[in-house]
Amino acid sequence: MLFSDIEGQNEIKQSLKKSINDSSVSHCYIFEGPNNMGKYDLALVFAQSLLCKNFVNDPCNECNDCIKVNTMNHPDLHVVNNDEKTIKREDIDNLIESINIKPYESNKKVYIINNCQDMTPQAANTFLKTLEEPPKDTIIILLTNNINLLLPTIISRCQVIKFKYVDKNEIVKILIDKYNIDEEKASIVAYYSKGILNKAKNIAIEKDDLFIMRSDIINVFDKIIKSDSYIIFECENYFEEKKVNIDIIIEIMMIWIRDVSFVRNNIENLVINKDYLSLANIHAGGMKTDDVDELIQYLQSVSENIKNNVNYKLAVDKMVFKIQEVFKI
Numbered sequence: 001m002l003f004s005d006i007e008g009q010n011e012i013k014q015s016l017k018k019s020i021n022d023s024s025v026s027h028c029y030i031f032e033g034p035n036n037m038g039k040y041d042l043a044l045v046f047a048q049s050l051l052c053k054n055f056v057n058d059p060c061n062e063c064n065d066c067i068k069v070n071t072m073n074h075p076d077l078h079v080v081n082n083d084e085k086t087i088k089r090e091d092i093d094n095l096i097e098s099i100n101i102k103p104y105e106s107n108k109k110v111y112i113i114n115n116c117q118d119m120t121p122q123a124a125n126t127f128l129k130t131l132e133e134p135p136k137d138t139i140i141i142l143l144t145n146n147i148n149l150l151l152p153t154i155i156s157r158c159q160v161i162k163f164k165y166v167d168k169n170e171i172v173k174i175l176i177d178k179y180n181i182d183e184e185k186a187s188i189v190a191y192y193s194k195g196i197l198n199k200a201k202n203i204a205i206e207k208d209d210l211f212i213m214r215s216d217i218i219n220v221f222d223k224i225i226k227s228d229s230y231i232i233f234e235c236e237n238y239f240e241e242k243k244v245n246i247d248i249i250i251e252i253m254m255i256w257i258r259d260v261s262f263v264r265n266n267i268e269n270l271v272i273n274k275d276y277l278s279l280a281n282i283h284a285g286g287m288k289t290d291d292v293d294e295l296i297q298y299l300q301s302v303s304e305n306i307k308n309n310v311n312y313k314l315a316v317d318k319m320v321f322k323i324q325e326v327f328k329i
């Protein structure tokens, strides 16, 4: 892989490259940022660059080290990939044992620890001792979606690299240029991705089913406002099935209600779901009031109450009735 294969995060890429060229690589990094920001991919390219024999501004992708990193077979690259389980003391013990052995093929060893916030306290304490006296030939890259869960003593011994949300316009441009997505869709995808490039890509190539969910939810909303109270039973089944995604469902509904309100108030340029404009027009005709702020706030509170374990069925029933109080066609 090359640095140029990874989109966005240009400042970080430049500073990592510079550190290799200037021989000012730190012995421990923390890559911090939400999931899907490309932390792991960038850690891997950085590791490859550190191990590559011909690095100039990118790894050469041709030497033995590059080939072995690309096939995840390099004996001096160690990845602790815990897949959302905790990282236990014995995982760190194994890591420390290998840290103290000389590199096999390269003159350095690189460790990537994914989800390092999931280290148990015992594991973190053991790890801390390694950071106090790190072997010179070792570079450790810790990846985390929540730096606040790490021991301050670990943070203070690492160089923290904070991944930034990618600007919406940059995401739109990448989706158009590299993924052949038309501008309207790219702009909708960029909005829903909330600045997380990999999420945008996954939505665009339908690896993330957000667009399917969105059309389901808009259809359910359509049914709710076209029906009488009996629809509640149908909705109950739908919401029960989608319980794990209720947060995102409510969020999509709030965005939809806001869109419909924009249409009603003739500010269509602010609409997010532009591909549903004709339906938004129909729903706007069914609004009993010009002001949907109260309904949106209500939906927000439903989302919060569900997190606090209120009766789920009752909460979604009330939400359906509340929507029917404001919309009817």
Ligand SMILES: [Zn+2]
Pocket: 051, 052, 053, 054, 055, 059, 060, 061, 062, 063, 064, 065, 066, 067
């Ligand atoms: Zn190489």
